[in-house]
Amino acid sequence: MHIVLVEDEEGHAELIRHAFRSRASVTLHTVSTLQEARQTIAESVPDLVITDLMLPDGRGIDLLPSQREQLEFPIIVMTSHSGEEVAVEAIKAGALDYVIKSEVTLADMPHIADRALREWQYIAERRQAQQALRKSEELYRTTINTIDGVVYVVDRELRCVLYNEKMAQWAFQAGCKGDLTGKELFEVCPFLPLQIREEYAQVVTTGKPLISEKAIPFDQQTVWTEAHKIPIFDETGEVSRILTTIFDITQRKRTEEEIRRLNKELESRVEERTVELEHANQELRHSVDTLERMQEHLVQAETMAALGELVAGIAHEINTPVGVGITAASHLDLQTREIAARYHSQRMKRSQLEHYLQDAQRSSTLILKNLQQAAELINSFKNLAMHQGDEEARWFPIKQHLNDILLSLNPKLARSQHQVTIHCPDDLAIKSYPGVVTNILTNLVMNSLSHGFEDRSKGTITIEVSIDDTSWHLHYHDNGKGIHSEHLAKIFHPFFTTKRFQRQKGLGMHIVYTLVTQKLRGTIECQSTPGEGTSFRIHAPLQLE
Structure with a gap:
């Protein structure tokens, strides 16, 4: 322990040195002036300073900084004169203790120093705790403000x-x-x-x-x-x-109300042609109920995005084909009423009938096309909700299963020169859901074909599988055109696609994310550099119960 003693009276200094001689761990450095004390402290910050109040070139409390928070070491102030005002001044300035010189107090200086050091340790710990608390509060405030x-x-x-x-x-x-x-x-x-x-x-x-x-x-x-x-x-x-x-959630409520309004309008205006549409609406209501159940888990786990965004996305996607279908049906209904009136009044011309039949054919085709598109959207969303049936986890050879998946994709792959290579031990087996693995790999391959190799006639897909004591790992890589950084952060978001004009729904990668994280209880990450390809790394438990 390094103690600096600032005392200009040699007799008092000797008494203090004598008191500390039994403390082998203490190094006592004695100086007699304020200037010497400052120089000594500048060379090496002491563990404790014991200073006389009155010194030849100033007062001992002048060693204390103007701000208590800047004090780097504890100080004990000594004086030969008693006085409450002097003691208060020293304590206010930041001294930890105030001692009136006497043979007893000087001989007891080691114990006084111990007490001061304990108090200093308490103050230091309290400052650290307060600083940690402030940082924690600042971090918490920053977090909740985001x-x-x-x-x-x-x-x-x-x-x-x-x-x-x-x-x-x-x-x-x-x-x-x-x-x-x-x-x-x-x-x-x-x-x-x-x-x-x-x-x-x-x-x-x-x-x-x-x-x-x-x-x-x-x-x-x-x-x-x-x-x-x-x-x-x-x-x-x-x-x-x-x-x-x-x-x-005002927008979500408005969306739900809009969906209810559209359902009612469809039922009243095109009832004779809404058998398929009613089925689609039932699927949509079921999907909305599923989303509301998913929302509780998503909000509590702070995953992906809020339910309002998903419902808004569904409504936005389905409104277009439904709206076109309603318009076409309304137009056909009006034309039918007009031609019926002409027929009953015996004023119908052959050209008018021919024009009506042509119009009816176009309207019927348009209605059927948009009903089918709405049904496809809802079926895609059913996949998002993970209706995977009652499949149970079981042991299966992963390499053979991957080969079977690629065999089923052969009609897609055969139309191109793209090559797929699997690196996996023949005897490697996992206990998981084969159907889920099929869905995941199928979506990854289709994503490479439709996006990564869009402008390339010959590409390469590499699939590597390995295991450790508790997990299995799948590394999927294509050497396609890659993904831009502004899109990479959104790749697992529902309805995100760069090919909206090609009627891509933007659910494939979100389905992959949902299957990996919820069904396989694993993790997935994506890395990509434009022009160099895209990689997906999946980590999941080796054995699911």
Whole structure:
């Protein structure tokens, strides 16, 4: 331990040195002036400084920085004169202890130093804890400010403890300005329904999260919200705080209402031709129900994207063929009524009948084509929902299975000069879902054919399979044109495609992601460089139960 003693009275200095002689681990460096002390400290920061208050060239407390946070070592101040004002001044300046010189106190200086060092250690630990807490709070605030929704934490009395910028904006628009910390929730947001109090009481009582949807008046309009109330427990296991996240689902509600309106309109206007369309609508309603069930898992696990985006994507994709079909059916209905009226009134000409038949043929073809397109969209979404049947996990040789998959794809591959190579031990077996593996590899190969090798007559696909003690790994690589960086981050998003004009639905890679992460309980990552090809790496458990 390195201690600097600043004392201009040699007798006092000798008493202190004598007191420390029994401490072999202590190095005591004695100086007699403020200047010497500063020079010694600059050369090596000590563990402790013991200084006389009055020195030939100044006062000992002048060694203390103006800001306590800048102090790098503890200081004990000594004086030959007692006085409360001097002691208060020294302590305020940052000294850890104030000692009145006497034979007893100087002889006891090692114990006084021990006490000061313990206090300094406590202060240092407290500073570190405070700094860590500040960093943690800053990180937490930064994190919640990136969430596209209102986030806040309240205590059991519903007083705000923490909140993000969106919450502050809500409060500001409600007339509540300034810091919200400590303010009651309904003072901050008076537009919230009173029944929310009961929901918070339920969370406190049961200790379980609560999800609710509500229409609230906000900014002169009605906003549909989805709120998640999550309990936070203290060290005794009691609910001390509640974390709340609120998301605007108005657009999702409008989309659902629009879907209901379209369904009703279709049923009333083209009832005689809606057998297939009604089946498609039933599939769509079933898919929406499935999405709502998926949403709870997606939100809680913070995966991929919110259900509102998916539902909006479905509605956007299906609105076009349905809208065209309705228009064509309405036109055909009108033409039929007109030709029927002419027929019954015996005013129908042959040319008018021929024109009607041509028009009816075109309209019927258009209706059938768009109904088929809508059905294809809904069937694709059924795949997204992972209706994989009742297949059970079983052991199977992976190389043979991959060869069988490629054999089934031979009609597609045979039309090109593309080559597929598999590197996998013949005896390697995994316990998994063969049908899921088939779906995954089929989508990867079709993605390479339609995107990677779009402008290439001859490409190469390489598939490598390996295992370790607990997992199996599949590395899929094509040497196609690759994926641009702005598209790479979206490759697993639902409905993302660069070939919308070619009626690509953009579900293939999302289906692959869903199958790998949910069915195989694994992970998948994509790497690509434009002009050099694309790689997918899949890691999954070797044995699924």
